[in-house]
Amino acid sequence: MKILEMTTQLVLENGFAGTTIDQILAKTQITKGAFFYHFKSKSDLAYYLMRHFADSDMSVMNRVLADTQGHERNALERLIAFVDWFVAEFEGLNEPYMCLYASYLYEPEQFSDDTKQIVADSILLWRKELEELLEGAKKQVPSHVEFDLASLADHFTVIMEGAFIVSKALNDPSLTAQHLLHYKKYLELIFRVK
Amino acid sequence: MKILEMTTQLVLENGFAGTTIDQILAKTQITKGAFFYHFKSKSDLAYYLMRHFADSDMSVMNRVLADTQGHERNALERLIAFVDWFVAEFEGLNEPYMCLYASYLYEPEQFSDDTKQIVADSILLWRKELEELLEGAKKQVPSHVEFDLASLADHFTVIMEGAFIVSKALNDPSLTAQHLLHYKKYLELIFRVK
DNA sequence: TTTACTAAACAAACTAGTTGGTACAAATAT
DNA sequence: ATATTTGTACCAACTAGTTTGTTTAGTAAA
Numbered sequence: 001m002k003i004l005e006m007t008t009q010l011v012l013e014n015g016f017a018g019t020t021i022d023q024i025l026a027k028t029q030i031t032k033g034a035f036f037y038h039f040k041s042k043s044d045l046a047y048y049l050m051r052h053f054a055d056s057d058m059s060v061m062n063r064v065l066a067d068t069q070g071h072e073r074n075a076l077e078r079l080i081a082f083v084d085w086f087v088a089e090f091e092g093l094n095e096p097y098m099c100l101y102a103s104y105l106y107e108p109e110q111f112s113d114d115t116k117q118i119v120a121d122s123i124l125l126w127r128k129e130l131e132e133l134l135e136g137a138k139k140q141v142p143s144h145v146e147f148d149l150a151s152l153a154d155h156f157t158v159i160m161e162g163a164f165i166v167s168k169a170l171n172d173p174s175l176t177a178q179h180l181l182h183y184k185k186y187l188e189l190i191f192r193v194k
Numbered sequence: 195m196k197i198l199e200m201t202t203q204l205v206l207e208n209g210f211a212g213t214t215i216d217q218i219l220a221k222t223q224i225t226k227g228a229f230f231y232h233f234k235s236k237s238d239l240a241y242y243l244m245r246h247f248a249d250s251d252m253s254v255m256n257r258v259l260a261d262t263q264g265h266e267r268n269a270l271e272r273l274i275a276f277v278d279w280f281v282a283e284f285e286g287l288n289e290p291y292m293c294l295y296a297s298y299l300y301e302p303e304q305f306s307d308d309t310k311q312i313v314a315d316s317i318l319l320w321r322k323e324l325e326e327l328l329e330g331a332k333k334q335v336p337s338h339v340e341f342d343l344a345s346l347a348d349h350f351t352v353i354m355e356g357a358f359i360v361s362k363a364l365n366d367p368s369l370t371a372q373h374l375l376h377y378k379k380y381l382e383l384i385f386r387v388k
Numbered sequence: 389t390t391t392a393c394t395a396a397a398c399a400a401a402c403t404a405g406t407t408g409g410t411a412c413a414a415a416t417a418t
Numbered sequence: 419a420t421a422t423t424t425g426t427a428c429c430a431a432c433t434a435g436t437t438t439g440t441t442t443a444g445t446a447a448a
Contacts, residue, residue, distance in 0.1 A: 015301030017212030020403065033429050036405065103300045105362045106292070107209030123363045145383070151372050154360055155353075158373045162356025166348055168299045169317045178345050179352045186376070189339070189383035214437065225394055230439070232392095394445075403436070410429075417422070 003028050003038065004052040007045065012098040016046055016110050046104075047115045053100040054122045065129060075136030076191055082133055083156070083184045090176040096167040097176060099160075127153045141191045152190075159183045197222050197232065198246040201239065206292040210240055210304050240298075241309045247294040248316045259323060269330030270385055276327055277350070277378045284370040290361040291370060293354075321347045335385045346384075353377045 006028050010019045021042060025032060039045040068081040090097065101119045104111055130153035138149070163179035187193075200222050204213045215236060219226060233239045262275040284291065295313045298305055324347035332343070357373040381387075 012300070014303045015209045015211050017209050018301050018304050021405085022403075031429050032405080032431095033407095033409095034427070037427065042404065098300070101363065102296065102359050105359055106206070106297045106300045107212050108362070109207045110209065110212050119363050120365075123360060145379070147379075148372075151369075152376070154369065155373060155376050158353060158356035158360050158369075159349075160356065161359040162352035162354065165296050165299055165355040165359075166317060166352050168302070169295065169313050171314075175345075175348065175352075178342075179349060182346070182349050182380070185339070185341075186380045186383070189380070215439085216437075225396095226439085227395075228393055236438070389448100391448085392446085394443105396442090398441075399439090401437085401439105404434095406433075407431090408429105409431105411427090413424100413426085415422100415424075418420085 001052070003030065003035075004049055008049055008053060008100060011049065012100065012103055015103065015107055016049075017107055043110075043112065043115075046111055047118075050100060050104060050111075050115050050118045054118045057122055058125060061126065061129060075133070075140045076193070079133040079137045079187065080184060080193075082130075083180060083187070086160075087177045087180045087184065090163075090180065091174070093173045093176070096171065096173045097164055098168060099164050102161055102164065123154075123157055126157050130154075130156050137187075137191060141193075143190050144192060145190045147190060155186075156183055195246065197224065197229075198243055202243055202247060202294060205243065206294065206297055209297065209301055210243075211301055237304075237306065240305055241312075244294060244298060244305075244309050244312045248312045251295075251316055252319060255320065255323060269327070269334045270387070273327040273331045273381065274378060274387075276324075277374060277381070280354070281371045281374045281378065284357075284374065285368070287367045287370070290365065290367045291358055292362060293358050296355055296358065317348075317351055320351050324348075324350050331381075331385060335387075337384050338386060339384045341384060349380075350377055 003024070007019070007024050010023055010027060014023070021032065021035060024030075025035060039048065064082060064085045068078050068085065101122065104116065104119055108116065127150055131149045134149050134152055159179050159182065160176070163176040166179075167173055167175040197218070201213070201218050204217055204221060208217070215226070215229060218224075219229060233242065258276060258279045262272050262279065295316065298310065298313055302310065321344055325343045328343050328346055353373050353376065354370070357370040360373075361367055361369040
């Protein structure tokens with residue numbers, strides 16, 4: 001929905017508490033009446049904003065999983081292709097990407113448990129899917145280095161989120177892709193790819 | 195200062211825009227008169243809050259740099275000892291650590307350029323010091339893997355910041371140390387330790 | 389006598405949310 | 419086939435409460 005997408009932009013710039021309904025009205029060109037027709041309250045908006053963001057995020061993840069399914073015979077190649085997709089995606093940006101999960105996590109008192117649960121569930125879904133990719137690679141190429149599957153899966157998300165922050169701090173969008181390449185290199189070293 | 199430290203806690207829970215001066219007065223047990231005696235405005239507070247946080251951060255970094263100076267003869271050991279210090283530090287926490295840099299970066303419109311510059315400068319100081327540690331290690335143990343010094347230095351900060359977020363999302367303080375151990379393992383693989 | 393406050397009242401601006409209405413299309417009744 | 423009702427989507431103006439910041443008059447101590 002247009003309102004949700006435009007408001008997400010405002011929230012990423014001002015924080016949720018720092019975004020006023022009047023700002024949303026000015027940006028989306030709707031009236032207060034229309035706003036409260038669609039949302040019971042500002043905190044109701046917070047919930048739908050996060051649902052929308054998480055839905056998009058999950059659908060990107062699933063699309064990339066589907067797109068890399070062609071590599072089925074080679075699990076390690078598929079894992080690398082998955083990471084490469086995001087490298088390419090973030091190489092194409094000309095301003096730092098920002099994530100609504102992180103935005104909400106840095107003002108947690110503003111949100112209901114329901115809303116925060118969406119964040120946790122989304123991150124656990126990234127863990128689950130990456131864990132499967134890693135497991136496949138591990139079976140195919142028994143690694144000489146020991147590692148915990150879930151933790152190495154989370155490490156992808158950790159690097160993404162951290163890269164968004166450092167990119168933003170230094171106003172250098174290219175950093176995100178660079179740090180994903182470190183994750184890729186780490187995997188290659190673990191699986192002793194040449 | 196007591197006010198700055200307590201207010202930082204409030205800001206990390208509510209965001210800066212979401213923290214009211216009345217909340218600060220309630221928490222610090224000072225009066226409105228005292229608050230405006232110390233700070234010209236709320237945005238003046240934002241600046242001193244960040245200065246205080248960055249000063250603490252830089253002094254931790256410098257203390258750990260000094261503490262690991264005993265390893266001078268072995269640059270790689272010193273680098274690893276530096277990382278290990280933070281692993282130990284974050285292993286000892288029983289609630290997720292949160293960083294004011296990230297907090298400010300996720301509501302950038304709330305702050306003056308001066309304030310945001312402190313964040314950028316601090317991150318660049320981490321880069322500078324880690325770059326030197328990495329350079330020492332590289333000279334000592336010419337690595338078989340190619341890497342960019344600045345980027346691998348930033349990668350430490352990236353992993354820290356990302357780990358704070360994932361720790362917070364899953365409410366698992368132990369994750370931060372785990373992900374720093376991934377950075378350590380990555381360095382060991384790059385420098386073919388073991 | 390300057391520094392560091394306290395207590396309380398106050399104002400101007402802002403903010404979330406309400407109210408009472410309109411426009412219009414689809415469903416239902418006559 | 420026409421009239422009436424119903425529901426959806428919206429608007430403009432208003433209200434109640436909050437928030438930042440000021441002011442004033444006074445206290446305690448170094």
